[in-house]
Structure formats: structure tokens, C-alpha cells
Amino acid sequence: MIRSFLKILLIFVLGVLGGLWAQIYLLPYLAGLDYFQDFQFVKMLKNRKMVVYPKTENTIIVQENVALQSAVERSEKVVIGVKTKTQKGEVLTGSGLIVTSDGLLITLADLVPRGxxxxxxxxxxxxxYQILKRDLENNLALVKIEKGSLPxxxxxxxxxxxxxxxxxxxGTxxxxxxxEYIVNEGIIKSFQESFVQTNIFEDAHISGSPLFDISGNVVGxxxxxxxxxxxAVPVNTIREFIGLE
Structure with missing residues (x-):
């Protein structure tokens, strides 16, 4: 058993030493012979070239899509659904966002009219739940639910x-x-004084849904x-309304 181990160890050491000897002495010697001048390894050795496979546009797109999928999976957990029946019998539906782990939610004031x-x-x-406050000017409403340990x-x-x-x-x-949860994506088109404009088009009733960046952070x-x-109502306005500034 010990002899077999020592034999394997000896072969390994000799292999390493042989590789070093070839790299330090043999390859430079061969590179100096005329016969080997057209060999690719000699050309690379002389020029000290390193072969690098650059990232292609397709590689970058794949990486971005993987990042997006990961962000969506995380973000679904913080999105809530809002359903309202008004005094006139009208049914409103939309979405909202979990703000704190102890049950603070935020949604649009339009979705939770008084009465x-x-x-x-x-x-x-x-x-x-309890409706804590509304900001009709910025169209925001803060809600507290009786549920904790939230993402x-x-x-x-x-x-x-x-x-x-x-x-x-x-959105929901x-x-x-x-x-059901649905997802849509696009880019930021412009920053206005009171809102962030995107190029996203959405025909589902998901007002109040959060807008996220590619890292899963809330934009609005x-x-x-x-x-x-x-x-989107910008996140700075949301933070100020909640009292996180």
C-alpha cells in the first residue's frame, strides 16, 4: 500500500519537474531551430501571446437575461395585490409593494378611495389592515397589515x-x-419632476405595481x-412619504 502510494507520488513529482524542464529549457531550444519556426506554439512562445476569448454581444445578453430572471424571482415576493369595492359598486384592482418586514405596504391612493x-x-x-395615510397629490397610500416576517x-x-x-x-x-403575477420590461425613457417615464406598454390592470431595476431595487x-x-412615482417621493428620508 505504502509502496504504491510512493510510486504514484514519485511519478507525479517527476511529471511536474519534467514539465518545468520542458518549459524552461526544451521549448526555448526548439524555438531556436529552423525546422520549428512555422509551428504555432513557437510563434506564440516568441510573441508571448495569450489567447483570450472575448465576450460577445450574445454572451452579454444571456448574462443580463439571467440577472433579470433572478431579480424577478426575488421581486415577486414583495409584490402584493389590491382589490377594492367602492361605494358605487365599482371593483378596482391593482398592486402594491411590501415596504417593511413588519407589515407596512404602499400602493396608489387611486386604488384605495375613502369609504x-x-x-x-x-x-x-x-x-x-389599517389605512394609515394618503397623499392625493402624489397618489400614494400607506397601509399597515397584521402580518410580520415579510420579505x-x-x-x-x-x-x-x-x-x-x-x-x-x-404586478398581480x-x-x-x-x-397571478405578470412581468413586463423596458427602459427608462425620461426623468420628469414628479415621475419616471418608461417605454413600457401594459394593458393589464396592474397600477400600483413596483418598478425595479435589473438588480431588483425599487425605482418607483x-x-x-x-x-x-x-x-412611476419615483422612489425618492415614496421614501419621503413613508418617512424613510
């Missing part, structure tokens, strides 16, 4: 966010068979006009 009945879908449940997402730094940056939204859609809370154009 209505509200239902918040959070992690497969419909917990009890949360980070907030993007808008000062470092650039035009053309890739973003995506995650209420169907007869249950609640989406508003969708009648034509399906998506813009």
Missing part, C-alpha cells in the same frame, strides 16, 4: 440611475382561478394611463 371595502393579497393570504426589497439610488437603464415591473392580476410605483403607458 370603500379593501382587500390586500399578501403571500397567499388576505390579512387584516422586502431595497430602494434604488435615482442619482445613479441613468436614462436607458433596463427596468421591469411585477386577479382571475377566477386565483391571483407604477401608474398606467388609458393608453397603457407606464410611468
Amino acid at each position: 370603500s371595502d379593501f382587500y390586500f393579497y399578501v403571500g397567499g393570504e388576505w390579512p387584516a 422586502t426589497a431595497g430602494f434604488a439610488d435615482l442619482e445613479k440611475t441613468k436614462l436607458g437603464e433596463r427596468v421591469f415591473l411585477v 392580476v386577479f382571475k377566477e382561478e386565483g391571483v 410605483l407604477n401608474m398606467i394611463d388609458e393608453e397603457g403607458n407606464v410611468s
Whole structure:
């Protein structure tokens, strides 16, 4: 047993020493002979070339798509559903965002008008809630639910966010068979004083859905006009409303 081990060890050591000897002495010697001048390894040895396989555009796209899929999987967990029945009997549906792990949610004020009945879908449940405050000017509403240990997402730094940056939204859609999550993506088209404009078009009723950057940080809370154009209340306004500034 010991002899076999020593034999293997000796072969390994001799192999390493042989490789070093070949690299230091044999290859330079061969490189000096006329016969070997046209061999590729001699040309590379003389020029000290290192072969590098550059990243192609397809490689970058694949990496971005993998990052997007990962961010979407994380972001789904912090998106909530909002369903409202108004005094006139109208049913409003949309989405919102978990802000803190102890049950603070934020959504659009349009989705929770006063005097209505509200239902918040959070992690497969419909917990009890309290509407804490509304900001009608910025179209925001802060809600507290009776549920803890909730997942949360980070907030993007808008000062470092650039035009053309890739973003995506995650929203909830209420169907007869249950609640589904849908995703849409695009880029930031412009920064306005009171909102972030994207090039995303969305025909589903998912106003209040969060807008995320490619890292899964919250950029804003989406508003969708009648034509399906998506813009977002910026995260700075949200932070100030919540009291995180």
C-alpha cells in the first residue's frame, strides 16, 4: 500500500519537474531551430501571446437575461395585490409593494378611495389592515397589515440611475382561478419632476405595481394611463412619504 502510494507520488513529482524542464529549457531550444519556426506554439512562445476569448454581444445578453430572471424571482415576493369595492359598486384592482418586514405596504391612493371595502393579497393570504395615510397629490397610500416576517426589497439610488437603464415591473392580476403575477420590461425613457417615464406598454390592470431595476431595487410605483403607458412615482417621493428620508 505504502509502496504504491510512493510510486504514484514519485511519478507525479517527476511529471511536474519534467514539465518545468520542458518549459524552461526544451521549448526555448526548439524555438531556436529552423525546422520549428512555422509551428504555432513557437510563434506564440516568441510573441508571448495569450489567447483570450472575448465576450460577445450574445454572451452579454444571456448574462443580463439571467440577472433579470433572478431579480424577478426575488421581486415577486414583495409584490402584493389590491382589490377594492367602492361605494358605487365599482371593483378596482391593482398592486402594491411590501415596504417593511413588519407589515407596512404602499400602493396608489387611486386604488384605495375613502369609504370603500379593501382587500390586500399578501403571500397567499388576505390579512387584516389599517389605512394609515394618503397623499392625493402624489397618489400614494400607506397601509399597515397584521402580518410580520415579510420579505422586502431595497430602494434604488435615482442619482445613479441613468436614462436607458433596463427596468421591469411585477404586478398581480386577479382571475377566477386565483391571483397571478405578470412581468413586463423596458427602459427608462425620461426623468420628469414628479415621475419616471418608461417605454413600457401594459394593458393589464396592474397600477400600483413596483418598478425595479435589473438588480431588483425599487425605482418607483407604477401608474398606467388609458393608453397603457407606464410611468412611476419615483422612489425618492415614496421614501419621503413613508418617512424613510
